[in-house]
Amino acid sequence: MRHVFETMGTVASIELPTGWGPALVMPVFAAIDERFSLYRPDSELSRIADGRASLTTSSDTMRASYARAVDWRALTGGLFSPHRPDGVLDLNGIVKAEAIEQAGVLLDATGCPTWSINVGGDILVSGGPWPTGVVDPSDPTALLCSVLLGDPRRALATSGSAQRGDHIWLGGSRALAEFVQVSVAANDIVTADVLATAIIAGGRDALDDITDRWDVDVFAVDRSGALAATPGFRRALVGA
Amino acid sequence: MRTRAVLGSLFASTAVLVVGWQAGGAVLANQAIGTTTSAPQASGTSGTTAATVPSATPLPSATATAAPVAAGPADGTYTGSSVNTPFGSVQVAVTLSGGTITDVTAVHLTDADGRSRQISNYAAPMLRSEVLSSQSAHVSNVGGATYTTRGYLQSVQSALDQAGF
Amino acid sequence: MPQRFSTLPRVNHKRTYARRARRADLLVMLLWTSGAAAAALFLASGGAAQFTTPAAIMTSLGIITGLIGTDFILVMLVLAARIPAIDRAIGHDRAIAVHRSLGKPALYLILAHGALLLIGYGMSTGFNPIAEIGPMLALPDMPIAFVGTGLLIAVVVTSLVAVRRKFSYEGWHLVHLLSYIAVAFALPHQLSVGGILADGTVQRAYWIALYLIAFGSIAIFRFIEPTISSLRHRITVSGVTTVAPGVTSIHFAGKNLRSLGASGGQFFIWRFWTKRTWWHSHPISLSAMPTSTSARITVRDLGRGSARISAVPVGTKVSIEGPYGLFSDAARTAPKLAIIAAGIGVTPIRAFLEHARFAPGEATILLRASTEEETYHWDEIRDIAAAKGALCYVMIGHRSPVGAGWMSESDVRRGVTLAAAFPDLARSDVYLCGPTAWLDLVEKDVRATRIPAHQIHAERFDW
Numbered sequence A: 001m002r003h004v005f006e007t008m009g010t011v012a013s014i015e016l017p018t019g020w021g022p023a024l025v026m027p028v029f030a031a032i033d034e035r036f037s038l039y040r041p042d043s044e045l046s047r048i049a050d051g052r053a054s055l056t057t058s059s060d061t062m063r064a065s066y067a068r069a070v071d072w073r074a075l076t077g078g079l080f081s082p083h084r085p086d087g088v089l090d091l092n093g094i095v096k097a098e099a100i101e102q103a104g105v106l107l108d109a110t111g112c113p114t115w116s117i118n119v120g121g122d123i124l125v126s127g128g129p130w131p132t133g134v135v136d137p138s139d140p141t142a143l144l145c146s147v148l149l150g151d152p153r154r155a156l157a158t159s160g161s162a163q164r165g166d167h168i169w170l171g172g173s174r175a176l177a178e179f180v181q182v183s184v185a186a187n188d189i190v191t192a193d194v195l196a197t198a199i200i201a202g203g204r205d206a207l208d209d210i211t212d213r214w215d216v217d218v219f220a221v222d223r224s225g226a227l228a229a230t231p232g233f234r235r236a237l238v239g240a
Numbered sequence B: 001m002r003t004r005a006v007l008g009s010l011f012a013s014t015a016v017l018v019v020g021w022q023a024g025g026a027v028l029a030n031q032a033i034g035t036t037t038s039a040p041q042a043s044g045t046s047g048t049t050a051a052t053v054p055s056a057t058p059l060p061s062a063t064a065t066a067a068p069v070a071a072g073p074a075d076g077t078y079t080g081s082s083v084n085t086p087f088g089s090v091q092v093a094v095t096l097s098g099g100t101i102t103d104v105t106a107v108h109l110t111d112a113d114g115r116s117r118q119i120s121n122y123a124a125p126m127l128r129s130e131v132l133s134s135q136s137a138h139v140s141n142v143g144g145a146t147y148t149t150r151g152y153l154q155s156v157q158s159a160l161d162q163a164g165f
Numbered sequence C: 001m002p003q004r005f006s007t008l009p010r011v012n013h014k015r016t017y018a019r020r021a022r023r024a025d026l027l028v029m030l031l032w033t034s035g036a037a038a039a040a041l042f043l044a045s046g047g048a049a050q051f052t053t054p055a056a057i058m059t060s061l062g063i064i065t066g067l068i069g070t071d072f073i074l075v076m077l078v079l080a081a082r083i084p085a086i087d088r089a090i091g092h093d094r095a096i097a098v099h100r101s102l103g104k105p106a107l108y109l110i111l112a113h114g115a116l117l118l119i120g121y122g123m124s125t126g127f128n129p130i131a132e133i134g135p136m137l138a139l140p141d142m143p144i145a146f147v148g149t150g151l152l153i154a155v156v157v158t159s160l161v162a163v164r165r166k167f168s169y170e171g172w173h174l175v176h177l178l179s180y181i182a183v184a185f186a187l188p189h190q191l192s193v194g195g196i197l198a199d200g201t202v203q204r205a206y207w208i209a210l211y212l213i214a215f216g217s218i219a220i221f222r223f224i225e226p227t228i229s230s231l232r233h234r235i236t237v238s239g240v241t242t243v244a245p246g247v248t249s250i251h252f253a254g255k256n257l258r259s260l261g262a263s264g265g266q267f268f269i270w271r272f273w274t275k276r277t278w279w280h281s282h283p284i285s286l287s288a289m290p291t292s293t294s295a296r297i298t299v300r301d302l303g304r305g306s307a308r309i310s311a312v313p314v315g316t317k318v319s320i321e322g323p324y325g326l327f328s329d330a331a332r333t334a335p336k337l338a339i340i341a342a343g344i345g346v347t348p349i350r351a352f353l354e355h356a357r358f359a360p361g362e363a364t365i366l367l368r369a370s371t372e373e374e375t376y377h378w379d380e381i382r383d384i385a386a387a388k389g390a391l392c393y394v395m396i397g398h399r400s401p402v403g404a405g406w407m408s409e410s411d412v413r414r415g416v417t418l419a420a421a422f423p424d425l426a427r428s429d430v431y432l433c434g435p436t437a438w439l440d441l442v443e444k445d446v447r448a449t450r451i452p453a454h455q456i457h458a459e460r461f462d463w
Helices: A026-036 A044-049 A060-075 A092-109 A189-213 A231-236 B003-037 B128-135 B156-162 C013-044 C054-080 C084-125 C129-138 C142-159 C161-166 C169-192 C202-233 C304-309 C343-355 C378-388 C409-414 C436-447
Strands: A002-007 A010-015 A115-119 A122-126 A130-136 A139-149 A155-160 A179-186 A217-222 A227-229 B076-079 B083-085 B088-097 B100-109 B124-126 B141-143 C235-244 C247-253 C267-272 C281-288 C294-300 C317-324 C336-342 C363-369 C391-396 C428-434 C456-460
Touching (some): A002 A026, A002 B156, A010 B156, A026 A060, A026 A092, A026 C084, A044 A060, A092 A122, A092 A189, A115 B141, A122 A130, A122 B141, A130 A155, A139 A155, A139 A231, A139 B156, A155 B141, A179 A231, A189 A217, A217 A231, B124 B128, B141 B156, C013 C084, C013 C202, C054 C084, C054 C169, C084 C129, C084 C142, C142 C169, C202 C317, C235 C294, C281 C343, C294 C343, C336 C343, C343 C363, C343 C428, C363 C378, C378 C391
Parallel strands (some): C336 C363, C336 C428
Antiparallel strands (some): A010 A115, A130 A139, A217 A227, A227 B124, B076 B088, B088 B100, C235 C247, C267 C281, C267 C317, C281 C294
């Protein structure tokens, strides 16, 4: 059954088997949203961002997310960063994926056999295979293609500059992004999300570097509308 | 109400709640483990196993050449085995003096440009006609560049949700 | 030398009471523990991991209050299902009293459930809780859950005594039946949004069991078993006789009535199948022990309902539920018996004396009436008392404005006291039966002697 609710400034669509409800996972999103959102002036992150609180004395949860983001900054050579170019701490790039990840862990822990979580276009599934569409960046009402998600390729994250580019800062520069949309399929949602962001920020070089170093499948759309895909992504295409 | 019933109820209820909380704590622990295992990891160059060493600690277990004795390892420099990290393979030397580590040095670090590119996972150009057949498939979800709450209403996902998928 | 009287087997009332008290205590413990279990199962299924932020704590508490509230409502259904084991342990009256006392807490828990979730979601999105109602209603099955809550409010409000007096019994009963619909309306959101029936969890097993027990016992003990019993015993009205002005005995004929297993002092719920009376059932005590082919009740024309049943024609088919109640020999706790009954309240006492086993000299009876005309069945009671060796006092006259207030004025002036009539009160089971206002005074007088509460058995007769 499909459950839809608003969280983190976007909409979560959760598919659960009959008899399962979203009440268990809704607080996961609510709690993370409350702590990390920058559009809520009293969130912990807002207070750190504007200097009212210090990161060093912040909650364990906050520092764990920050540490994870810093790890990813190192791994991606700075393409992914917990800071905006203006220096403000912004963990948006990682906490949504972390929320999805935690909700998934919780569902698995309670024995839910098959589920999918889609928060604002980032998707994590269990069981399956789940046919999953990738939206066309030039036409938000159309699909570009569809792929099958399922163990072990459970996560699909998409970053783009088309609709809401505001949380991707181009490696400190303000150059136009090479790709307008990058989808990364990975075994976990944080990796997928971070690497999609990094490829958008780093362009073709980052794409080649990342597909080389990580076990991920990538599907990218560049500014001219041309497509590129790794072999794994081609194999996952519905009907391929 | 009888005292025995009251005390019994209190005891039984408390016991049940404590057991429930403990059992829930076990789930919490699982959750923590789950978070840890999906920490940043990369595949490395040659299909490293899932238990990749986290990047923050590229410190391999030292393969000591001297047999460890009860008094502790002897002073000297120990060289670890090579491990794959996201930056390439790393080998670390540890210098021990008086039982404490005095120095850790990376003795081998593959240069970022020196790696051989894995052609097998190269994202190659693709024609739109190649994905055409998969466009019309019935999907359960739509991945896409993040939409806002307002943007959701115009999204394909919204249509799917309204159809109850 | 052979004994001339057949000796009664000695009954150790203390021991049987201890056994019954254990069962009653176990029942109370089960009742409260089930509420705790509802919360614990949620905590165990991942709920404990939710106590992280203020908003999440609110939300989790909201879920817990909803679960406990639901648990209480199901427990209320179990208590109202007239399960024989529960009736034997604590009696139907006390089961209903507990049922009633849970009504308001259950409603408050359900209301807190809604409020806490709205606040929790409100805190987590930064909007005010009221603004969360819209999104919440958009979740599947939530609209009917809101309707269910509304129905629950209606049920509890109409059940509050003040309102109940303004309502007719029938109207109240009809509204009360809405509680089943309220529970049914709440169920879908528990499954879909709450996920309490998630596959493979202990929670699933627990809630399925609880729903099955609640609705199963209602179905079995309130519908199936009474229907079978009514069909088997084929009870009809065989005669209506006037005992005194406004008081009638209704005689029944039937098959194998002794196998109903009724004890003296217990009541049945009677339904008379005439066009005017079939929709209303009457809880009325037996006024004599059934023989295998006949039974009798005695009623006073207090309400409209009982007036109508005293006018039912001979041959009317009757369906029954019962026997119920612990106002019987089964409730004994002490070696002696003290019985005080007034007005129409003597009827269950009449059957009780006929059925109860007690040794000569063990029982003392005080019958009370305002006027000579209200001495219903006193002759029968005196006959039984004489035959079984019980002492029987009578007291006629209006209530005294001085003294304890439940005796007649002339007896108070004579210096009669509770202790004078019942010197062994401290070692007695006290059975009281009569109109509420009068009985409250007697009970107060009895309690003033500081005898243990479990030795007092009171049955209030208001209609």
